[in-house]
Amino acid sequence: MALFRVLHALRERGLTPLVVSIMAPQGEHFPDLGIETRSLNMPRARLNAQALRRLRDIVREFQPDIVQGWMYHSNVLAHLARTFASQQAGRRVPLAIAIRSSMTLFAQEKRLTKLVIRLDAWLSRRADRVFYVSRLGERQHSAFGYAKHRAMIIPNGFNCDTFQPMPQVRDAVRAELGLAPDTPLVGLVARWQPMKNHRGFLAAVGMLAERHPQAHFLCVGRGCTAQDPAVLACTPESVRSRVHWLAERGDIPRLNAALDIAVNASLAEAFPNVVGEAMACGIPMVVTDVGDSAWILDGCGRVVPPGDDQALSEAIDAMLSLPAQARQQLGARARERIMRDFSLQAVAEQYWREWSALVAASR
Structure with a gap:
């Protein structure tokens, strides 16, 4: 999504992009934004002869002026795409790669992913630029062996017209959830996976259930569904009737703008989009100190250690206990x-x- 937003923002510059995805783009609400997309249809993201030929044919037909990789597996394939493009052009076509994560949980990656990351690091010296989305990511990857002299940090950007305060949606969203207009609403927007730490978020809100009996809690993202036994098993009985599972949605700006507090409970991140998106909507946050989260938040909320359920609970409690006007002031600073x-x-x-x-330098 970050890549598509950047490309869409540059449409008036005359950029003609072609996005080649390893697997078919997933998600009911994935917008094409008028950008041509083709898929290599690689099963389980594993390279095969058919995908290689398709990549070669796509590149030779499109004849790119520059190739941009986007995350580890894509970066490795981007080197192949650059080779095909250079052969077609009769000159060295420039290549940039992008690192969109931190290495905090590298030890927990799958064996094949670890091999891809090591290969990406070795190949990075052949790239012309290595773009990082976070300062932490650059430090970790450079220490791991990525080409430091080609590194550059470009953070994520946010559409502040799409993500903006919407006072008019507050009551409407609560009505959709069957809640009273004055119900405090705390939300976590993230797909269901261990790194996003829904378990920690649910444990934290379970601890403060009695102190804030009117508060309700929103979980939005792919896999966030009460029909999943694993999801229900992580939900404390004390808040089970007050947690709303909305799965994947296409109206994230609207849902963010309806919150009183947004939470990012992740165990590892680089530059989390959800933090910037909620802040752009004027919502104060509680975040774990992962990646560049604390730097992005810049005092417009609370920061707690990752994996500390008690600290997370206390921070959410403190934010809920603030007067509404104080939370609104924090939210206004966040948007600024x-x-x-x-x-x-x-x-x-x-x-x-x-x-x-x-x-320009390649010509």
Whole structure:
């Protein structure tokens, strides 16, 4: 989504992008934004002769001026795409790769993923740029063996017209959930997976259930469904009737804007989009101190150690105990922070400048 937003923001620059996905893009609400997309249809993201031929044919037909990889597996394939493009052009086509994560949980990665990351690090010295989304990611990957002299940090950007305060949706969302207009609402937006730590979030809100009997809790993201026994097993009985599972949704800006407090409970991140998106909607946050989360938040909420359920619970409790006006002031500061430092157009222009410079230098 971050890549599509950048490309869409540059449409007026005359950019003609083609996105090649390893597997078919998933998600009912995945927008194409008018950007041509083709898939290699690689089963389980494993390279095979058919996918290799398809990649070669796509590149030779499109004849790119520059190739941009986007995350580990894509970066490795981008080197192949650059080889095909250079053969077609009769000159060295520039290549940039992008690292979108931290290495905090590298030890827990699958064996094949570890091999891909090591290969990506070795190949990075052949890339012209290595873009990182976070400062932590750059430090960790450079220490791991990625080409430090080619590193550049470009953070995620946020569309502050899409993600903005919407006072009018507060009552409407609560009505949809069958709640009273004055119900405190705390939300976590993330797909269901261990790293996103829904278990810790649910444990934390379970601890404060009695102190805030009117509060309700929202979990939004792929896999967040009460029909999953694993999901229910993680939900304390004390809040089971007050947790709303909305699965994957296409109206995240609207849901964010209806919250009183947003939470990111992740155990590891690089530059979490959910933090910037909630802040752009004017919502104060509680975040775990992972990746660049604390730097993005910049005092507009609470920061707690990752994996500390008690600290997370206490931080949410403290935020719920604030007067509504104090939370609104924190939210207003949060939006100002995002608009000033992380607007989508400013971030997209950074990519445009770097791509343009690389193309110019290659000719």
